[in-house]
Amino acid sequence: MPLSYPATAADYQILARRKLPRFLADYLDGGATEEQTLRANVSGWQDIALRQRVLIDVDNVDTRAQLAGQSCSMPVALAPLGLAGMMAQRGEAQAVRAANAAEVPFTLSTVGICPLDEVKAAANAPFWFQLYMIRDREYVDTLLKKAWNAGCQTLIFTIDLPLPGPRHRDTRNGLDSSGARSVALKAQQLLSRPGWLWQVAIKGKPLTFGNLSDAVPEASNLDSFKQWVDTQFDASVTWQAIEWLRERWPGKLILKGILEVDDAKAAVNVGADGIVVSNHGGRQLDGVAATASKLPDIVAAVGKDTEILVDGGIRNGVDVFRALALGANGVMVGRPWAWALAAEGQAGLTRLLNTWQQELKLAMTLTGVTRIADISAAHLDLPNTHKL
Numbered sequence: 262m263p264l265s266y267p268a269t270a271a272d273y274q275i276l277a278r279r280k281l282p283r284f285l286a287d288y289l290d291g292g293a294t295e296e297q298t299l300r301a302n303v304s305g306w307q308d309i310a311l312r313q314r315v316l317i318d319v320d321n322v323d324t325r326a327q328l329a330g331q332s333c334s335m336p337v338a339l340a341p342l343g344l345a346g347m348m349a350q351r352g353e354a355q356a357v358r359a360a361n362a363a364e365v366p367f368t369l370s371t372v373g374i375c376p377l378d379e380v381k382a383a384a385n386a387p388f389w390f391q392l393y394m395i396r397d398r399e400y401v402d403t404l405l406k407k408a409w410n411a412g413c414q415t416l417i418f419t420i421d422l423p424l425p426g427p428r429h430r431d432t433r434n435g436l437d438s439s440g441a442r443s444v445a446l447k448a449q450q451l452l453s454r455p456g457w458l459w460q461v462a463i464k465g466k467p468l469t470f471g472n473l474s475d476a477v478p479e480a481s482n483l484d485s486f487k488q489w490v491d492t493q494f495d496a497s498v499t500w501q502a503i504e505w506l507r508e509r510w511p512g513k514l515i516l517k518g519i520l521e522v523d524d525a526k527a528a529v530n531v532g533a534d535g536i537v538v539s540n541h542g543g544r545q546l547d548g549v550a551a552t553a554s555k556l557p558d559i560v561a562a563v564g565k566d567t568e569i570l571v572d573g574g575i576r577n578g579v580d581v582f583r584a585l586a587l588g589a590n591g592v593m594v595g596r597p598w599a600w601a602l603a604a605e606g607q608a609g610l611t612r613l614l615n616t617w618q619q620e621l622k623l624a625m626t627l628t629g630v631t632r633i634a635d636i637s638a639a640h641l642d643l644p645n646t647h648k649l
């Protein structure tokens with residue numbers, strides 16, 4: 262596929278903002294507190310220099326890889342994004358089709374809009390399911406069974422959200438409040454995006470939290486949903502929960518939200534099949550380090566024992582290369598996929614993923630490496646590697 266406009270994640274971000282009501286665009290773009298970690302995530306990758314090499318036979322460069330045992334066109338998976346289904350009409354169904362076309366795994370969030378069955382019907386390959394631990398364990402049990410029956414073979418258990426981080430953009434827009442001012446503000450923002458209102462909110466099926474709708478009768482209402490999250494997300498969860506999950510989940514289990522070596526070791530000890538080095542895209546504890554700077558130590562400690570994915574701030578195929586060169590087995594991409602989906606639906610997302618694959622291939626070609634498994638720190642200018 263030739264390159265064409267819109268090409269970059271930033272192109273799609275601008276287009277998405279033009280289509281979405283402001284509270285949704287801000288919900289998507291925003292981070293916690295001062296958004297320092299959010300910015301550091303992006304610059305953390307950009308600060309890493311690559312080594313250009315020449316006159317090496319790079320006639321056959323192959324970006325294919327395996328993630329959680331699944332064959333992919335490149336080692337990139339779509340990260341779970343709550344409310345992603347609101348970015349375009351039946352958003353997650355469109356996203357899984359785009360992911361299938363690009364041959365990369367899609368992850369459905371616990372707080373997705375499209376229910377598991379709808380995503381299954383749209384998909385032609387297994388997708389991944391992401392779990393937040395909810396206090397009602399019977400309900401979690403049911404959710405896991407539904408995910409397994411929908412053909413999910415990989416569970417991403419997110420462990421960095423005992424409670425939601427302070428996202429001040431959401432507060433400013435009244436996204437998490439049902440007071441009169443907030444309602445008026447949201448209504449005003451909605452009316453300024455009649456295209457979105459018609460296409461996504463009116464023409465599609467009702468916007469409820471598909472996977473949770475039995476548990477959350479009020480789930481069509483964003484405000485009461487936030488209150489439900491505050492009371493139902495289980496902040497008492499410990500490493501023992503992994504054993505409980507293991508008894509109920511026959512597939513692969515990947516722990517998402519690890520940033521410290523000791524936690525990575527603990528994940529290996531409890532038998533996780535993989536980890537995602539992540540600070541939740543800078544949406545939880547502002548002030549924690551960029552994932553690019555935490556990755557090398559974690560790789561050194563557990564890289565031989567488990568599969569390591571990383572996310573946060575990865576914005577193009579060169580960033581994917583950088584993550585692989587620092588020892589990750591693959592990456593997850595968050596905001597960029599939702600920007601592409603919001604801007605141009607399934608076609609936009611397919612195109613963005615295609616561009617990333619071409620960029621990754623080009624980075625491999627110009628650093629003189631032909632297989633994903635051969636990408637290493639030798640392809641980086643190492644003194645710059647740990648810079649924030």
Ligand code: FNR
Pocket residue numbers: 288289290302340341342343344370371372391419517539540541542543544572573574575593594595596597
């Ligand atoms: C998220 N993230 C997230 N993670 C998760 O495990 N479950 C979820 O429901 C969500 N929801 C969510 C919504 C939005 C709008 C964003 C931006 C992020 C975190 C996500 O999976 C991932 O870790 C980050 O998005 C990665 O950072 P980048 O690629 O967005 O910079």
